């Protein structure tokens with residue numbers, strides 16, 4: 001029995017941990033991003049996002065006024081990222097920024113929609129309506145809506161699916177429009193998204209005269225399935241299925257558009273997950289964000305069609321990621337070359353890519369697999385990514401962000417070693433390519449739709465987040481101590497119906513079988529795939545679930561050469577790291593005594609109480625007595641170990657106290 005996310009309006013989150021994050025996004029990130037989209041933050045790289053919609057709208061207006069005498073712009077390529085000659089004086093009729101800049105608006109409006117669904121805000125809604133008017137004014141009469149080509153010349157639209165992201169922008173537009181429609185009931189943007197999707201449907205396909213292509217950057221697939229589920233219109237589902245089925249057909253479609261770039265350090269067909277048809281894929285490859293967006297769409301299709309071969313491929317790809325290619329933080333993408341998955345077990349810490357968006361995409365994939373079958377192997381990873389590799393992407397003030405989430409940083413190397421230029425030792429105000437910040441905003445504002453899904457008769461709790469919701473004639477209040485304690489309380493109150501209540505509660509992998517349940521004595525209890533099924537509850541109940549949470553030392557598979565002889569320290573779903581601020585520089589000299597007790601302490605360095613850890617260890621150095629060739633090398637080394645207490649903080653909080661070294665993995669003493 002498949003499950004679906006609850007209506008976001010039905011979930012009121014009141015959580016000791018996540019409410020702070022949601023409020024940060026609502027009060028700081030969403031208003032800040034609106035300023036960014038309008039280029040009003042002087043210290044941040046300009047976005048040009050709303051500028052482009054206005055420029056396209058102006059052209060569109062001129063076209064309507066001038067009729068047949070309007071001279072269509074003729075396309076000239078001005079770079080993957082176009083910047084004004086004079087940055088202080090951008091021309092009002094030109095396109096600037098990355099080719100996919102429109103998607104920044106769509107991600108913003110998606111977060112706005114989720115936020116309005118639970119926190120009505122007339123002023124924000126007024127701003128959003130104004131933005132929607134600007135965006136819709138840019139749409140062409142045939143439904144096309146991508147400002148890059150509207151401004152630069154429509155004669156080349158859909159001619160470079162590999163690199164030019166029109167279908168990616170369509171996907172984000174659909175997601176944003178659905179969110180805003182669900183929150184406000186206003187359908188102007190939804191209609192614009194549908195018109196763009198209708199246009200794409202009319203020009204793409206296997207039929208004679210249509211474009212036999214598919215998105216270079218996936219996302220339209222899962223967005224179109226969502227549009228189908230929102231509108232009930234089959235054509236959107238069929239279009240998504242076409243895109244998924246078409247990918248991987250030989251010869252590679254993108255080669256028909258133009259030759260592959262010379263000296264490309266990675267294979268373009270793997271980069272796009274188009275090396276073989278999707279049902280034959282066994283290994284997660286290529287650009288990590290694109291990959292997990294595709295797999296999310298595949299999982300939607302497997303659920304909606306019952307296609308077993310597709311589901312099997314999704315399961316294999318999930319296992320490929322989580323058993324061979326995922327950092328302990330839930331980060332994915334081991335190499336900056338093509339922002340891609342590397343080969344199995346290649347997980348370097350200091351040159352990691354681990355893009356924030358990729359971990360977000362992993363959460364999308366996990367939720368979709370959970371909808372098909374509740375198994376904690378999916379929800380454990382979803383929780384891991386949320387508490388670590390995703391939250392690390394945003395500073396505590398919500399105003400600076402990481403794109404890349406390394407597991408080890410020596411700041412000087414980031415500044416001087418070109419292999420690590422992609423790794424930033426402190427969060428950035430904004431990026432020209434600003435995919436990650438608005439992606440965090442849309443995920444955090446919609447968190448409730450990841451925490452819970454429901455089948456006809458069972459409510460699934462995948463994440464423990466303090467919430468109030470109603471389901472099948474019951475009001476349900478959940479209190480959660482995570483991530484500080486594993487104590488969960490669930491209060492259920494019948495609102496008058498006589499149907500029994502069935503709950504499925506995830507028992508996280510990090511506590512194994514060490515949990516205690518009370519208050520559900522009258523119900524039938526079974527355990528399957530890491531979920532505790534409590535069936536047949538009646539009336540009012542108070543259920544307590546105590547998940548044992550204690551700090552633990554973890555080592556990686558021996559094939560991860562990077563981590564041989566090293567360990568990480570975790571506590572529940574939270575991964576910890578060392579910073580030089582607490583432990584001094586040269587973190588590679590620090591070794592942990594893995595047999596020692598790990599002490600939990602509360603620190604106030606971040607403006608609120610945080611559970612930090614201390615583990616006994618030593619600062620180990622080797623000093624030789626006699627030079628070998630130069631002073632750099634010495635013979636007859638003697639080991640010196642100075643005992644220390646190693647201080648560890650949650651990884652998500654690193655780089656919030658200035659620039660310094662950081663490492664998740666620690667040498668084992």
Ligand SMILES: [Zn+2]
Nearest residue numbers: 355357435436
């Ligand atoms: Zn990103």
